[in-house]
Amino acid sequence: MAIYHCSTKTVNRSSGRTAVASSAYRSGEKLKDERTGLTHDFTRKDGIAHSEIVSNLDIEIDRGELWNLAEQSENRKDARTAREWVIALPDELDADQRKDLAKEFAQSLVDRYGVIADIAIHAPSKGGN
Numbered sequence: 055m056a057i058y059h060c061s062t063k064t065v066n067r068s069s070g071r072t073a074v075a076s077s078a079y080r081s082g083e084k085l086k087d088e089r090t091g092l093t094h095d096f097t098r099k100d101g102i103a104h105s106e107i108v109s110n111l112d113i114e115i116d117r118g119e120l121w122n123l124a125e126q127s128e129n130r131k132d133a134r135t136a137r138e139w140v141i142a143l144p145d146e147l148d149a150d151q152r153k154d155l156a157k158e159f160a161q162s163l164v165d166r167y168g169v170i171a172d173i174a175i176h177a178p179s180k181g182g183n
Contacts, residue, residue, distance in 0.1 A: 060141045067135065075092070081102065110164055
């Protein structure tokens with residue numbers, strides 16, 4: 055049976071988080087934060103089933119460039135540079151259905167708020183969610 059979970063969090067500098075580091079972790083990629091000079095390498099992180107950028111633009115968007123621009127657009131030390139949605143996708147869905155559901159949700163945010171969304175779908179853990 056599907057268990058519902060949906061939460062939203064903000065990525066705030068005041069809590070020591072950056073949009074670049076958060077995206078690198080969620081997507082399992084290596085991204086350099088141009089503001090701090092730190093490189094966040096999560097390429098060895100297991101369980102990333104799929105990741106992609108969703109937008110209404112007709113260009114390919116680089117994840118590192120996207121989140122570095124988000125960081126550059128804010129000057130305050132307590133700036134909110136991103137919002138993060140954590141949603142439990144039903145175990146009853148196969149991988150393609152999970153991907154479609156996540157993309158549909160992300161596209162609804164893109165259309166409604168005129169933003170760009172970064173999807174990272176994590177595979178269910180072996181011991182369950």
